[in-house]
Amino acid sequence: MKRVQYDRHGGPEKMYFGDYDLPPAGDGEVRVSVNAAAINPLDWKLRQGAMKLFTGRRFPKGMGTDFAGIVEAVGGGVVDFRVGDEVFGTMDFKRSGAFAEAVLVEAAHLAKKPPQLSFAEAASLPIAAMTAWVAIIDRAKARPGARIFINGCSGAVGALAIQLAVSRGAHVAGACGPASRESARAAGVSPLFHYSDSQAYTRQGTYDAVFDTLGTLDVGHGFAMLNPGGVFVDINPTPARLLRGVLSRRYKLAFATMGIKHLPAIAELAGNGTLRPAIGLEAPFTDALSVIADTEAGRRTSGKTVLTF
Incomplete structure (x- = not known):
């Protein structure tokens, strides 16, 4: 079988299509034939070596984390999935390799694909939706009347975070670029600010939670935007941001790995239309190397970039 892999850490030039073999599904594991795989910044950060202390030095390594497909085999102890089930999920970053014809994944990292979603839509959910869930529901405690920025x-x-917050009855304000203002307003964001107008963020009051999806909002400024008891939620914890925030109980971290247990709930919300993933580009797996490189270089689309098989 073929997958996108690399033999050493580095830039896009290190990627290539390589052959690989999957072992039989072990206890608690599921083998899935991949129909679609979504591209996330985590994928190229892992290839660049950002987490090499955790991923080890064994090569070749596969690329890709989020995927959707059809169950081919199940290992011992797996009771929630059967051969032929349509599923979506995410791979442990220590054994990534979703840009591939098939994957072997822990059953706990899977959920059944809602029939209302295409494979591409389902593949675009895991990391983004799990991160948004942890930030908005677990950390910000979204609830009726809450004010979230x-x-x-x-x-x-951010788009899925809006949907989760609005579904919980929260009032959402936010900042985005000019190209996205119309879609953000349609999703329920009001007031809506431009990134460059950060001094205006509190013109209409302070917030119960501030969620910085970009890592561009100064932590101190974020604290100043909060009501007493409010929280600043961060998913880009650089050493400087951690140093500034770690001394305050108002500073909260949110990572996708914290939300794996919520995949079935995410599937339910996507199935009933509460969560609506957006696809910006679907490209064939044969174009994976160039599409990953373009995305890494900053090619923007109106939604997720997904490889299809």
């Missing part, structure tokens, strides 16, 4: 409300995580 989202910095970067038009990206994959």
Whole structure:
């Protein structure tokens, strides 16, 4: 079988199509034939070596984390999935490899694909939706009447965060670029600010939670935007941001790995239309190397970029 892999850490030039073999499904594992795989910044950060202390030095390594497909085999102890089930999920970043014809994944990292969603739509959900869930529901405690500010409300995580917050009855304000203002307003963001107008963020009051999806909002400024008891939620914890925030109980981290247990609930919300993933580009797996490189270089679309098989 073929997959996108690399033999050493580095830039896009390190990627290539390589052959690989999957072992039989072990206890608690599921083998899935991949129909679609979504591209996330995590994928190229892992290839660049950003987490090499955790991923180890064994090569070749596969690329890709989020996928959707059809169950081919199940290992011992797996009771929630059967051969032929349509599923979506995410791979442990230590053994990534979703840009491939088939994957072997822990059953706990899977959920059944809602029939209302295409494979591409389902593949675009896991990391973005899990991150948004942890930030908005677990950290910000979205609830009726809560005021939540989202910095970067038009990206994959931000867009799903809006949908989760609105579905919980929260009032959402946010900041985005000019190209995304119309879609953000349609999603329910009001007031809506331009990134460059950060001094205006509190013109209509302070917030119960500030969620910075981009890592561009100064932590101190974020704290100043909060009501007493409010929280600043961060998904881009650089050493400087951690140093500024770690001394305050108002600073909260949110990572996708914290939300794996919520995949079935995410599937339910996507199935009933509460969560609506947006696809910006679907490209064939044969174009994976160039599409990944373009996305990494900053090619923007109106939604997720997904490889289809």
